[in-house]
C-alpha cells in the first residue's frame with residue numbers, strides 16, 4: 323500500500339459532481355428556473371428604455387403618458403428581477419450548504435471506513451488538510467461561488483441572446499466580447515489544474531511537516547532536532563509560497579486580458595450602431611438597448627472572473643477530497659469461527675517499504691494464560707510484531723492466527739473480544755464518560771461501566787452530586803457517567819490510561835499485548851497505571867514488550883529479537899544458562915542483581 327494519498331482524476335471529479343447535483347435535483351431545477359426568470363425580467367428594462375427613446379424620437383401621439391407607462395414597466399421589471407435574483411441565490415445557498423454537508427460526510431465516512439492497517443500508513447498531515455482546508459474550500463465554494471456563478475452564466479447568456487434577437491449585427495459585437503473572454507479563460511483553465519493541485523499539495527506538505535513536528539515534539543527535543551525541523555518547516559513554507567505565487571501569476575494575466583475583452587463590445591456597438599443609425603438601418607432605441615445590454619454583460623462576466631480562481635482552487639480541493647475513494651478498501655471482514663485462544667505465529671515476514679523485511683521468519687506459539695515477554699534492542703521489530711499479533715496489520719508472508727483463524731481477518735467487534743493492544747496512544751473522545759466507555763462494549767449497563775472503572779482503580783464516586791460546575795473545566799473524573807470529558811472535566815495521563823484500561827475490562831479479551839503502556843510516563847503516573855494494569859492482566863494471556871529486565875524475569879517465557887529475527891525463546895533460567903544474547907544481557911548489566919530495574923532500551927545506547 324502506497325503511503326501517498328491519491329488525487330481523483332478529472333473524469334472522476336466530474337462524475338462525483340454530477341452525483342452531487344443529481345442528489346439535490348429539485349434544488350438544481352428550481353435554481354435554473356428562477357434564474358432564467360430573473361434573467362428574462364432583467365432584459366425587459368433596457369428594452370423598455372429603447373422603446374422610450376424611439377417614442378420620444380417619433381414624437382407622435384401622447385408621448386408623455388406612453389413614456390410614463392414604459393418607465394413604470396422598467397421599474398416594475400427591475401424590482402421583479404431583484405426579487406427573483408434574491409430567491410435564486412437563496413435556493414443556491416441552501417443547495418450549497420446541503421451539498422457541502424454531503425461532501426464532508428462522505429469524506430468522514432470514507433476516512434472512518436479505512437482499515438486501521440491502511441489508515442496507519444497514510445500521511446496524517448495530508449489527511450487532516452483534506453478533511454479541513456480542502457473540505458472547507460469545497461464547502462465555501464458550493465455555498466457562495468456555485469450559486470453566484472450559475473446566476474451569472476444564465477444572465478450572460480440571456481443578454482447575448484437578447485442582443486442577437488434585437489439586431490444580429492450588434493449581437494456580433496457581444497459575441498466578439500465573449501470570444502475574447504472565452505480565449506482568456508481557456509488559456510487560464512489549461513494551466514490552472516496542475517498549478518492549483520500543486521498549491522493544495524504544498525499546503526498539505528506544510529501541514530504534514532507541522533503536524534509531525536508537533537506530534538514528535540518530545541523526540542525533537544530529546545535528540546536536539548530543532549534546527550532540522552525548523553529548516554524542514556521553512557522549506558515547506560517556501561514551497562507553499564512558490565506554488566501560491568504560481569496561481570497568482572495566472573490571475574495577473576487573466577484579469578487584464580478579460581477586462582479589455584469586456585470593454586470592447588460596448589465601444590463596438592456604439593461605433594457600428596452609430597454608423598447603422600446614421601444610414602437609417604437601425605433605430606436609436608435599438609442601439610441604446612443593445613449598448614445597455616452589453617454594458618450589463620460586464621456584471622455577470624466580472625462575477626465569473628472573480629470566482630474562477632475560487633472554482634479552480636475548489637476543483638483541486640474536490641479532487642483531493644474525492645481521492646480518498648481511490649484507496650482500495652478490503653471487503654468488510656465478516657465474523658469468523660475461532661477455535662480456542664492459542665496464538666500461533668508461523669514463518670512471518672513483514673516489510674513497511676517493500677524493500678527491507680523488518681520481521682524475518684518469525685515462529686512463535688503462545689499458550690492460553692501464558693505471560694510472554696519480548697525483549698530486544700531498539701529497532702529489532704518488537705512493536706511491529708505486537709501490531710501483527712493485535713491484528714492491526716497482516717504479515718506479507720506466513721500467518722498470525724488465534725484459534726486457527728488469521729487475526730487480521732477478524733472484524734473489529736470480534737477482534738477486541740480476543741486480543742487488545744495496550745500502548746500509550748489511548749484516545750479520550752470529547753464526549754460523555756459513558757460513551758467513551760461504551761465504545762468497548764456498546765451493550766454494557768451502567769453497573770458494568772461502574773464496575774470496569776472500579777476494577778482499574780478509577781477514583782470515581784458511584785453516587786454523588788451532579789457536576790457542580792457544569793461548564794467549568796475541572797480535573798479528575800467529574801461526578802457521573804454523563805460528565806463530558808474535555809468540557810466538564812479533564813483527565814490527567816494516568817486517568818486517561820485508566821479509561822483505556824476500563825475499556826479493556828469491558829471488551830474482556832483473553833489476550834493482552836502491552837507495548838510501552840507505561841514506559842514513557844513519569845514515575846508517579848507509571849506507578850498508578852501499573853496498579854490499574856495489574857488488575858486488568860489478571861487471568862489473561864499477556865504478551866509484553868519488556869522495557870525492563872525485571873518484566874522479562876517475571877514472565878513465563880522470554881522471546882529475544884534481533885534485527886527482525888527471533889533468536890532465543892525460553893524461560894529466564896533457560897536463557898541465562900544458555901548464555902546467549904539474553905544471558906549476556908542479564909549478566910553484563912545486571913550481574914547478580916535481578917531486582918535492578920534498568921530500562922532495556924538503555925542497553926542499546928551504552
Ligand SMILES: Nc1ncnc2c1ncn2[C@@H]1O[C@H](COP(=O)(O)OP(=O)(O)OP(=O)(O)O)[C@@H](O)[C@H]1O
Pocket residue numbers: 674675680698699700701702703704705706707
Ligand atoms: N512506519 C514505519 N515505516 C517504515 N519503517 C518502520 C516503521 N515503523 C518501524 N519501522 C522500522 O521497522 C524496524 C522495526 O521497528 P519496530 O518499531 O518494530 O522496532 P522495536 O524493536 O519496537 O523498536 P523500539 O524498541 O525502538 O520501539 C525499524 O528498523 C524501524 O525503523
